[in-house]
Amino acid sequence: MAIAGRYLYGLIRATADRDFGPVGLPVVGTPSAVHTVRVGDIGAVVSNFSTKERLLPLRRNLEPHNRVIRDIMSETTIIPMAFGQVARTEADVLKALRFNLQAIDKELVRLDGKVEMTLRVLWDVPNIFEYLVNEDRELARLRDETFGRSSAPTQAEMIDLGKMFEERLAFARKRDTKRLITIFRPHAAEVKENDPKDEKMVAHLSFLVRRDQMKTFEETLFQAASNFPDVYVFDYNGPWAPFSFVEIDLQLESAQA
Amino acid sequence: MGILMAPFNGLMAIFREVADRAEAEMYDDEAVRAELVRLYQSLEAGKMTVEEFDACEVKLVERLDEIDRHKRAQAGR
Structure with a gap:
């Protein structure tokens, strides 16, 4: 069965879809694929995550959360999310992006190079x-x-x-x-x-x-x-x-x- | 002269920073944080395998999660 939930790492500027590889939070013991979900040139960095799975702040979850953000940060500006943000579906992520597009853009400018x-x-x-x-x-x-x-x-x-x-x-x-x-x-x-x-x-x-x-x-x-x-x-x-x-x-x- | 500790990006530092920012209020409990810090130190010092660490951590965090849920229920949130 397809996994509908999306775990959110951060927000970046992306003019094309990005694939960061299988480096995300584990789902049934296997690292999940990290990729972008985009609206215009704003991308949410996400991986699939079952909303049925309980998300606890354990090392095996904290570590990939932090590593994904750190790796992306070395190449571009990222608005990092606090640990533990899960959207029910990809559509929910897109909705949140559309609704906040201007604010995200402004935030990316403010945090750029810092x-x-x-x-x-x-x-x-x-x-x-x-x-x-x-x-x-x-x-x-x-x-x-x-x-x-x-x-x-x-x-x-x-x-x-x-x-x-x-x-x-x-x-x-x-x-x-x-x-x-x-x-x-x-x-x-x-x-x-x-x-x-x-x-x-x-x-x-x-x-x-x-x-x-x-x-x-x-x-x-x-x-x-x-x-x-x-x-x-x-x-x-x-x-x-x-x-x-x-x-x-x-x-x-x-x-x- | 104050003492300067070099930046440390090991597991401990990550745990500390991420836990500070996690939305989980359970980490506000000082005794629990101390216990988690001890676990991370043991793992980093090689006194514990990753498997042993994970087993201890799950027990501790799940207990905390229960306490946290109970508190929330009590507060009617």
Whole structure:
């Protein structure tokens, strides 16, 4: 039986149909053929995918998703899709393309020749609370008051200390993020702040960088890392397709339950 | 002087980036992310075969998927 569903990797400019070979998400254990579905000079990069199959974010699915996008990105501009977009039928893909044609065109122009770099800055300390206490006299004083008496601290006192810690953590993050953005802003077309997912994370930033500015961007990165104190670790990755900067929403009706 | 970590485009980096952007909210659970990261590290260090990895990963992700569905049902979404 023919597979009606289409898994979507991204959107590219294509004046003719393209065939990228059997490199897509596996269907019944076999890599599926990746090809374009076109309207005018806009192509959706897709592979057949059964909507009856449950799509989980597993390595065997994440890897081809990422590889297809990365390979295409090395030859042309791609609007990458987040993992997990499945259309019920090819007709649904065509409908979404027609409906969004102008917006896609505009997005391809905006992202042309640009890549995404991600930077996570972390406090490389065993205990973030201890670290902030050592940096902040007022927080240290409240900690000593709370724990320094012979009687155990009350719950209210613990909450007050916790609150001050959270405030100081948020303040330090805001201060350092602002500093980082000021440093990188001249070398990036756009900057996006992401929520830190780890308590030791100072900042999690995504940069949209023009390929011809990559060298100065990386030089700036080295310089910035050397100007921050030792406990700050700069973890950077890329280039990626500009996932964080895609503004278009194809509004494909999800084929997944 | 801060410490600079070189860009790393191995499996781990891919997992981290893609998972961050996946629409699956299940990855918001820190303990689960840590467990997945551990699995990826073992695979990359060659301490685990791809088959062993896939088996562990499926179990973990399916459990998460169940939790996620349950949460959604509770929230009435």
